[in-house]
Structures are given as C-alpha cells and as structure tokens.
Amino acid sequence: MRLRLKGQTCTYGLSKHVVIQDNASWQQLNQAIVRLHPELASSSYTLSLNKKDALHASAADCVKSLGICSGDLLWIQVDSASQSDERSEAFAAAQQASPGQHHVPADCQQRAAPGQAETDVSHLHRPGQLQQQAELRQEAGSGVGQSAGLADAPGRLAAAVHQTLLDGSLHHVKGSVADDASQASSLLAHKQIYTLSAHLRSSSSSGSEAACRVRYIAMGSHVVVWATTPSMGVRSMTLAADTAGSLATQAGQQAALLSTAAARRVHDELLLPVIQGLCSDEGLSPPTSLRTLPLEIKLLVLRNLPAQGLAVIACTCKEFGHLASAEELWEDLFQREFPAQQDWPKQPRTRSWRSCFAAAWKDRIERHRHQRSFLRHPRRPLWPAGPFPSRPPILPGINGGDFDRLPQPFLRGSFGNVFGSRHFQGR
Amino acid sequence: MRNIVLRANDGADHVISVAAASLCKTVASLLQDLEASKGEDTDPLIVPLPNVCNCTLQKVLGFCEQQRAFDELCTASPAAQQADLTRQIQAWQMEYMQVSTDELYHLVMAAHYLNVPRLLDLCTDAMAERIRGKSPAQVRECFGLKPSLSPEEEEEIRRSNLWALN
Incomplete structure (x- = not known):
C-alpha cells in the first residue's frame, strides 16, 4: 500500500510517499510516518484524509478498516501547544475509561498522561547537546548574536553556524567576528557579514596550513553560508530560519533543536567536503570517512542497504564496487525481496545472484507497468451495449x-x- | 555493586554500573575473566580505552544507560504497554541518531571496539539510511569517496546497474 503524506506547515510542505503492507496496523503506519519525518517523533500530530476530520484508532486496528486505501493523500497536522494540552486531557480521560486501549497519536501525549508507568524522555538529551547549547548561549551572549544585534531566529542560526565552524577543526585567525560585524552593520543595516578566515588545524607542522574562507551572512530570515577554497572553488548553502522564528515563540527547546539540526547540515554538507578537500590538497591524512572505516563495519553497513543503495554505492569507487558485488549480500537481498521465487535461479546456476536479482527486479517492474497500463486503459467490451447510434447490422x-x-x-x-x-x- | 571506570584516551573517567556495562561485550567478557580468575572483588575496575575519545564515550555510555532503563521497563510493564514502550524506544533512538556524519563515524568505531551489538546495529542502520536515495555523485560527495574507477569501468558498472539507478 502506498500513501502520500502532506502537512500544512512548510517544514513538511513537500509530499512524501510512505509504503506499508496492505494489512498494516495503525501503529505500523505511525512508525513509518515517524521514520519519514523524524521531527514528528517528539511532537503530537494527527492524521486526516480531508484535513478536517482527524483519524483516531487504537494501535492494533487495521489501516484498511479506517477507510484508507492505496494512493490516498494523508494530511499531517501538527498540534500546537494548547491543542495538545486539550487532547492530552482527553487522552487521559480515555485512558481511565478504557485502560487496555491505546490512543495512538504521538508519544508525548502518553508521556503527559498521568498514572502510567513511563519514562521521562525530556531529560534524556545527550550531554554533548546540552553542552553545545550552553556554549551556544554563551557565544550568543558574548560574541556573535548580541554584538551583531541580530533578529532572534537568524541570530541563533548564525550562532549555531559559527559554533559548528569552530567545532569542526577550523579556527578563525584574523579579523575578529565582532569587528567585521560592526563594520558591516554600519554599512548595511539588514546584512551582517562575518568572515572566518579559517586554517586547518594540523598537528604536524604549522607551516603547512591551508587557507580557506568561510563566510556567512544573515539575510532576512535566511542564513547563507559559503566557503571558498583554492582547489574546490566556492560552495554555498542556504539555511532557512523562518521556521525557527515561528517555533521560537512556541518553545525554546524546539528552536534549539532546529539550530542544532542546521548546524548538523552545515557540518555534513559544507564543512566535511571542504575539510576533505583541504586535507587532500595538503597531503595530510584524511579525516575519518566511510573509506577509512574498518572492513567489518563497511560490510555491516552494506548489509543494511537496500538493493538500490547497494547498486549506487557500487558505482562510487573501486573498493566499494568489489565489496558491494559480494554474492552473500545479493543472495540475502534476493531471498528477502523475492521470497516467492526461491527456485528462480535453477540449481546448476550459471548466473550470479546479482544478475538474478537484476533480472527479477526488471521483471517485476515490467509487470507492474503492465498492470498500471491495464488499469488506465481498460479493455473495450467486445460488443457495445446500446443505445446504438445506427441500426445494427442484420445477420442473414x-x-x-x-x-x-x-x-x-x-x-x-x-x-x-x-x-x-x-x-x-x-x- | 561493583563500579566500572572507563577511561577515555584523554584521561577522562566515566563511572558506570555493571548492569549498564554488560551491554558492552568487551567490558563484560573482561569482567567475567577477572571474576573467574580472582573471584569477587569490590574495587572499581579501571578499563583504559586508548582509541575512544571523551565525547564519543559519553554518547556510548548514554546509550548503554538508556537501553538498560528501557530493558527494565520492558520486563516490568504489562504486555498491553509493550507497543507503547517500543514506540518510545524508537523515538528516543531516532533522536539519539541525530548526529553529524563525522560523529557517526566515531560512534560506530567506538561501538565496534566496545562491541555493543545494538548500538552497532543502530549506527549502521543510520549510515545506510544516509546512503539511501542518493545518486552516486551525491554519495561520493557526502562520504568523501575518491572516484578511483576509470571512465570505461564506471560506464560499464553503471550500465550493469542501470535497473537501480533511475
């Protein structure tokens, strides 16, 4: 069963597809949704088919019994704080009335419901994150946020970016942030440019320092970060802070979460490639990456990949090309993906499991395509049922x-x- | 109850209980060996971990403690709440895995070294999740892989994998 998901906020604005089994339960559907939208795990949400009538079901209910069928568009509506309070009260009442039944939407309600054995997940944030938040606050108080006089959300975002750049083995060498910011703010009130002339921290020798400039600028509700390196040229990325602004009014915790998410994005998409490029320029040993992990871990990762991911990673480099064409991986995948065709590769096998898998996959796609075209153009009846436009022929x-x-x-x-x-x- | 002190490579000590440490198979087997040879001991056991850094160790220990707590809850709670509890665990794990790729590498190395099967599963899953749905060029960029194939080889591999690439 394939469902389309859509939400009304811009965070979930794009529709996504969720694929579940035909006889999936309500709980499985929710798990699939949370897997697609990890940010929903900590907030309460409701699902509806028409954006109005929220669906309520117990965990074990079959999805089909709710009238959801394949191809439907499910609307995700994230409850605001007041609504969730109301609904958690209703939920508590429902709990008392029928203790065996479980109302599904969002675990935070269950956390809020009294008289239930539960874990308080709110204090379980990783210590590193708390530390980072504290540092962020310090940073915003002393340096970046305050001196620049930024608006709330972009300021926080910029502070997060700054902290990320400092964390990830870059350190700024000249032109203190505050100076640059004040100069820039005197020129343009709505733009603040920071320059982090960053050098790679190298333990070996201070002489071999690669120069790289990372700048970021708060423009309205967005923060644009771009890095210039001699070998790779310019890379840039844009972070939207408007969602952070709207969330900041609701809860400071969520905004902090968002800024760490933004920091993570900067780190993954901008900083890591830059550092890798710099390392290869300077001939230093590269930072930890998928390539430098031990072989067992690589094999474990490959084992968890679906067939398409395996085929993609086989195209990336020679080593993974060899690793990803291992017979055991493809045999496992074949058994998992096509359990009905166990006897497909005949006993005296001449083909590899990989090519068997490819053939079975293509076959399946072809069959699906045929089925879909059959649905779109249903076969015309052999003899049209009346009324006839002209007199039917008279047979002898x-x-x-x-x-x-x-x-x-x-x-x-x-x-x-x-x-x-x-x-x-x-x- | 005996305490175990794990010492990271920068000398920071972390004290955990035996129950939580039993999730780390390396530490657990060490503990068993010691008990077999010396018998019961009440002194804290100091385990130096030369290739795990402080922040990673903190994160791994957080996982161990939390899993321990969840396990106890699982055994204590009635069958009706199991579904609930697994949902909470999944949500927690999802939040736990919101780390940058760099941290994820260190985490998976530490999990491999300390031999924490569940954490290893979780990490490799998360890594596979990051590879999934990307094109070869994107994967190469994200994970810092060097294109070591010649163009003809790459074209050949591409052609043989064409069924998956679009």
Missing part, C-alpha cells in the same frame, strides 16, 4: 420483425430472395 438467417417488410437492397442476390427478388420486382 435471423431476420424478423418489421425490418422484413421493407425492401432490402443489401439482401439481394446470394441471400435467400425474400423481397428484393426478381419475382417480387416482376409482379
């Missing part, structure tokens, strides 16, 4: 009724000479 031998009284120019000659015959005309 089954004549009868009023038609036979009229002259039949077509039935002359070889067919039984009933009326249009010579004898009739002659009289």
